[in-house]
Amino acid sequence: MAKYLLKRVLYMLLTLFIIASLTFFLMKIIPGTPFASANKLSPAQLEIMKAKYGLDQPVPVQYAKYIGNLLQGDLGVSFQFNNRSVTDMIVGRLGPSAQLGAQAMILGTIVGILLGIFAALRQNTWVDYSSTFIAVLGKSIPNFVFAGLLQYYVGVKLGWFPVLFWRGFEYTILPTIALSMLPIAIAARFMRTEMIEVLGSDYIMLAKAKGASFFEIAFKHALRNALIPLVTVLGPLAISLMTGSLVIEKIFAIPGLGEQFVASITLNDYPVIMGTTILFAALFVFIILVVDILYGIIDPRIRLSGGSK
Amino acid sequence: MADFEPKIPKDRFRPAEIDSAKSEEINKPSLTFWQDAWMRVRKNKGALVSLIVMALLIIMAFLGPVISGKEFDTQNVRHNNLPPKIQGLENISWLPFDGVKVNKAGKEIDMYEVKKVDEYYWFGTDTLGRDLFTRVWKGTQISLYIALLAAVIDMIIGVAYGAISGYYGGRLDNVMQRITEILVGIPTMIVVILMILVLKPGIISITVALTVTGWVGMARVVRAQTLKLKEQEFVLASKTLGNSDGKIISKHLLPNLAGVIIINTMFTIPNAVFFEAFLSFIGLGLQDPYASLGTLIDEGFKVLRLHPHEMIIPAVIISVIMITFNMLADGLRDALDPKMRD
Amino acid sequence: MENILEVKDLNISFHTFAGEVKAIRGVNFELKKGETLAIVGESGSGKSVTTKAIMRLLPPGNSEIKQGEILFEGKDLAKLSDKQMQKIRGQDISMIFQDPMTSLNPTMTVGKQIMEPLIKHQNMSRSSAMERAVQLLKLVGIPKPELRIKQYPHQFSGGMRQRVVIAIALACNPKVLIADEPTTALDVTIQAQILELMKDLQKKIDTSIIFITHDLGVVANVADRVAVMYGGKIVEIGTVDEVFYNPQHPYTWGLISSMPSLDAKEEELYAIPGTPPNLLHPPKGDAFAPRNEYAMQIDLEEQPPMFKVSDTHYAATWLLHPDAPKVEPPEAVKSRMRKFMGTK
Numbered sequence: 001m002a003k004y005l006l007k008r009v010l011y012m013l014l015t016l017f018i019i020a021s022l023t024f025f026l027m028k029i030i031p032g033t034p035f036a037s038a039n040k041l042s043p044a045q046l047e048i049m050k051a052k053y054g055l056d057q058p059v060p061v062q063y064a065k066y067i068g069n070l071l072q073g074d075l076g077v078s079f080q081f082n083n084r085s086v087t088d089m090i091v092g093r094l095g096p097s098a099q100l101g102a103q104a105m106i107l108g109t110i111v112g113i114l115l116g117i118f119a120a121l122r123q124n125t126w127v128d129y130s131s132t133f134i135a136v137l138g139k140s141i142p143n144f145v146f147a148g149l150l151q152y153y154v155g156v157k158l159g160w161f162p163v164l165f166w167r168g169f170e171y172t173i174l175p176t177i178a179l180s181m182l183p184i185a186i187a188a189r190f191m192r193t194e195m196i197e198v199l200g201s202d203y204i205m206l207a208k209a210k211g212a213s214f215f216e217i218a219f220k221h222a223l224r225n226a227l228i229p230l231v232t233v234l235g236p237l238a239i240s241l242m243t244g245s246l247v248i249e250k251i252f253a254i255p256g257l258g259e260q261f262v263a264s265i266t267l268n269d270y271p272v273i274m275g276t277t278i279l280f281a282a283l284f285v286f287i288i289l290v291v292d293i294l295y296g297i298i299d300p301r302i303r304l305s306g307g308s309k
Numbered sequence: 310m311a312d313f314e315p316k317i318p319k320d321r322f323r324p325a326e327i328d329s330a331k332s333e334e335i336n337k338p339s340l341t342f343w344q345d346a347w348m349r350v351r352k353n354k355g356a357l358v359s360l361i362v363m364a365l366l367i368i369m370a371f372l373g374p375v376i377s378g379k380e381f382d383t384q385n386v387r388h389n390n391l392p393p394k395i396q397g398l399e400n401i402s403w404l405p406f407d408g409v410k411v412n413k414a415g416k417e418i419d420m421y422e423v424k425k426v427d428e429y430y431w432f433g434t435d436t437l438g439r440d441l442f443t444r445v446w447k448g449t450q451i452s453l454y455i456a457l458l459a460a461v462i463d464m465i466i467g468v469a470y471g472a473i474s475g476y477y478g479g480r481l482d483n484v485m486q487r488i489t490e491i492l493v494g495i496p497t498m499i500v501v502i503l504m505i506l507v508l509k510p511g512i513i514s515i516t517v518a519l520t521v522t523g524w525v526g527m528a529r530v531v532r533a534q535t536l537k538l539k540e541q542e543f544v545l546a547s548k549t550l551g552n553s554d555g556k557i558i559s560k561h562l563l564p565n566l567a568g569v570i571i572i573n574t575m576f577t578i579p580n581a582v583f584f585e586a587f588l589s590f591i592g593l594g595l596q597d598p599y600a601s602l603g604t605l606i607d608e609g610f611k612v613l614r615l616h617p618h619e620m621i622i623p624a625v626i627i628s629v630i631m632i633t634f635n636m637l638a639d640g641l642r643d644a645l646d647p648k649m650r651d
Numbered sequence: 652m653e654n655i656l657e658v659k660d661l662n663i664s665f666h667t668f669a670g671e672v673k674a675i676r677g678v679n680f681e682l683k684k685g686e687t688l689a690i691v692g693e694s695g696s697g698k699s700v701t702t703k704a705i706m707r708l709l710p711p712g713n714s715e716i717k718q719g720e721i722l723f724e725g726k727d728l729a730k731l732s733d734k735q736m737q738k739i740r741g742q743d744i745s746m747i748f749q750d751p752m753t754s755l756n757p758t759m760t761v762g763k764q765i766m767e768p769l770i771k772h773q774n775m776s777r778s779s780a781m782e783r784a785v786q787l788l789k790l791v792g793i794p795k796p797e798l799r800i801k802q803y804p805h806q807f808s809g810g811m812r813q814r815v816v817i818a819i820a821l822a823c824n825p826k827v828l829i830a831d832e833p834t835t836a837l838d839v840t841i842q843a844q845i846l847e848l849m850k851d852l853q854k855k856i857d858t859s860i861i862f863i864t865h866d867l868g869v870v871a872n873v874a875d876r877v878a879v880m881y882g883g884k885i886v887e888i889g890t891v892d893e894v895f896y897n898p899q900h901p902y903t904w905g906l907i908s909s910m911p912s913l914d915a916k917e918e919e920l921y922a923i924p925g926t927p928p929n930l931l932h933p934p935k936g937d938a939f940a941p942r943n944e945y946a947m948q949i950d951l952e953e954q955p956p957m958f959k960v961s962d963t964h965y966a967a968t969w970l971l972h973p974d975a976p977k978v979e980p981p982e983a984v985k986s987r988m989r990k991f992m993g994t995k
Binding site: 205210211214221228300 | 712737739745747748750754756758767771819
């Protein structure tokens with residue numbers, strides 16, 4: 001188990017390294033200058049600016065410096081916002097994104113699991129069809145469409161919840177709902193399939209033969225077995241949340257990482273783009289690792305027999 | 310237990326004429342794998358309806374710009390932000406096709422009268438006075454192009470990669486797997502965005518981005534299935550009979566892989582369509598004046614409060630595309646998945 | 652000996668895409684107290700369906716008990732609600748299945764799975780249920796039961812798992828135990844152990860057993876009486892001696908002939924030609940007729956009733972009709988008859 005962990009961590013670092021390098025070189029390829037209002041500067045001033053940011057050095061040197069800084073946690077300085085350290089900028093934005101992500105994850109998985117369970121228990125009835133339909137809708141209607149519609153109809157027309165910014169809990173409700181639609185769809189579909197498969201197994205038949213009631217079978221016997229594989233879906237779920245946050249934050253004007261990322265793209269603020277990219281990648285890789293470990297812990301077959309399924 | 314009234318004629322106890330061939334007859338009509346699958350798909354009403362709707366959408370995507378008589382990029386600023394108006398449907402007040410807008414005070418105004426417009430814009434116009442009907446269908450064309458592209462890339466690169474990796478195993482498989490692991494570890498979004506920044510947003514960058522990252526899911530699935538199939542004895546039997554690797558892959562493995570390939574492709578398509586729309590929405594997709602459903606939604610979003618139709622119409626179209634593909638994919642998966650056999 | 656379970660004229664159909672499959676077409680038998688009744692037959696003959704029907708475990712959506720009664724302790728099980736059946740399952744009638752590798756819940760400890768019926772049906776407290784579970788594990792021959800009770804199924808071997816399954820089934824001292832091919836998936840040596848265990852437990856707990864198998868050797872080992880099923884009906888029923896050494900139905904002849912025997916003189920092993928009938932369109936006459944070299948014209952036209960051979964032995968074949976020609980059973984059957992008569 002320890003060997004496996006070590007291997008995974010090494011992979012993680014390798015992946016991050018590749019992403020960081022990739023990002024660096026891609027930024028170098030982008031034509032044009034990154035400085036704000038570059039056309040207002042004379043060539044001489046441009047040279048000074050370049051020197052200040054080390055952009056006049058040969059590329060390999062810049063690369064080495066970049067990696068060196070990275071290892072010390074220094075993500076550089078923003079080109080657009082006058083010497084604000086990228087790390088500062090990012091850290092300041094983590095809070096709202098983390099909260100939004102967590103809320104959407106919790107709402108999404110709970111609602112999704114419930115929908116999936118009921119669909120499986122009442123297979124081929126209207127309960128099944130409607131829950132499957134909701135799942136398909138959640139997966140098909142792009143979340144930015146959802147967000148827009150929610151914002152307009154529920155927020156503006158009905159006036160139930162605030163539609164912009166992040167000033168209190170009620171501000172988080174509409175964005176959370178919009179962001180959770182895809183996780184709900186993923187979780188519901190998956191739970192349904194797993195539950196149906198579990199419900200068809202021999203040990204469930206045996207439980208019935210022991211006199212277990214419908215609810216006992218569903219929740220005491222089947223659920224645990226169906227829930228375990230759900231952990232594998234947490235990875236894609238997390239991605240959907242991260243990418244979803246980009247648009248949701250834009251629509252609801254939430255001061256989070258996603259919004260900053262989108263803005264920095266528009267402004268060509270390279271250090272911020274790079275820094276955020278690396279952070280996202282690191283987060284993602286980390287989540288995958290956690291999920292794998294979690295799976296090994298929850299499934300007694302793996303936990304108690306040393307690793308091979 | 311037997312009741313011997315009425316007496317049974319002796320004749321009935323003579324030996325029976327048995328056609329022994331008949332007893333070995335297989336009684337159920339034998340269906341090929343595909344006939345069986347098609348039968349299941351047909352039973353799934355959702356999938357059938359989706360198939361029909363999808364066909365209609367595809368037809369409209371090419372027919373739409375032709376029948377509207379207008380170009381997608383002709384600007385006519387005097388005609389901007391007009392609500393939809395369709396001849397014949399305009400007098401049905403509860404349908405949104407009467408060219409009428411509800412202003413802030415709740416009053417209904419016929420915008421076409423106000424702006425003195427004679428022509429009919431079936432889906433209305435956008436902020437620059439461009440005909441939305443034409444733009445929406447042009448945008449659908451883009452989405453369908455992306456769909457096709459994603460499918461083709463998946464099938465060519467993804468299948469080849471996965472099948473080779475799975476079939477040959479050993480060191481080759483190891484190396485190929487390491488590569489995919491790393492590729493998978495990098496969030497697709499990141500690669501795509503970086504790629505697009507470099508290549509300038511547009512249809513080419515989206516194409517390249519999809520090519521680089523889109524096939525990995527298919528490769529994994531194909532590899533897993535190949536590994537499973539490899540273990541089965543019919544492959545061993547084929548080898549023993551002297552078939553070359555290439556022949557085994559194409560004659561035996563591919564047909565059995567067809568199921569997972571189709572299912573996976575059907576699921577990749579809506580993801581790709583969504584992807585493009587997503588990128589366009591955050592400004593990294595197609596640029597003006599080209600229209601994709603994503604850009605239309607983005608533009609419409611900006612004026613959602615005032616002119617909801619500009620966002621709602623493309624939103625509905627893209628949702629329908631996604632729904633039909635997903636339902637069809639679900640239906641195909643249920644039909645082709647052997648686990649759900651009777 | 653009184654009857655503890657009586658099945659009368661049971662008819663069960665499945666509604667499938669292709670139409671109605673008449674899986675059970677008029678089955679009658681009784682189970683006497685304390686005895687072991689074996690049910691043998693090919694796949695598709697209806698053995699499992701019959702026993703699942705007794706437990707009312709058939710999928711409710713597409714199966715239907717069209718006719719018949721299942722009498723147990725004065726109640727007709729065919730007419731009880733699911734809630735009422737839940738009280739009977741695991742407590743009065745228990746069932747064990749074929750594959751021990753999939754019969755146990757992989758994420759629940761073995762102890763919990765044994766304690767479940769104890770707590771539910773007998774209202775035991777957790778601690779007394781735990782004690783009883785340990786006792787049961789000892790009873791079925793699992794060493795170090797106090798330790799094993801906290802372990803998960805994957806930590807047991809196949810034979811051990813089947814013992815656990817038996818322990819679960821017998822936890823509440825049921826009156827009837829239905830065993831659906833419990834040893835088919837096990838190695839021959841383990842098989843022997845499990846059969847010995849079951850016979851032993853039957854004496855201790857005094858339960859009546861219905862034992863489904865396709866293996867005549869197992870029948871000879873454990874059963875008192877045996878019923879032969881074919882095409883959804885019972886074609887012959889009697890004591891083990893009667894059916895093995897004086898079989899009357901051509902299908903039974905076929906089964907016995909196809910058993911390998913150490914002192915058989917024939918070089919070829921006999922196999923019954925043909926395939927079982929399609930119950931989507933059940934035949935008008937005797938279902939076995941197409942594969943029966945002794946078939947008569949009447950076999951193709953009308954289903955034979957049960958003819959009495961002795962008080963305990965019945966067979967459903969027109970060959971037993973007084974007007975039917977006398978036929979000689981195949982040599983393999985005759986040599987067994989001779990051997991048996993010789994030892995009497």
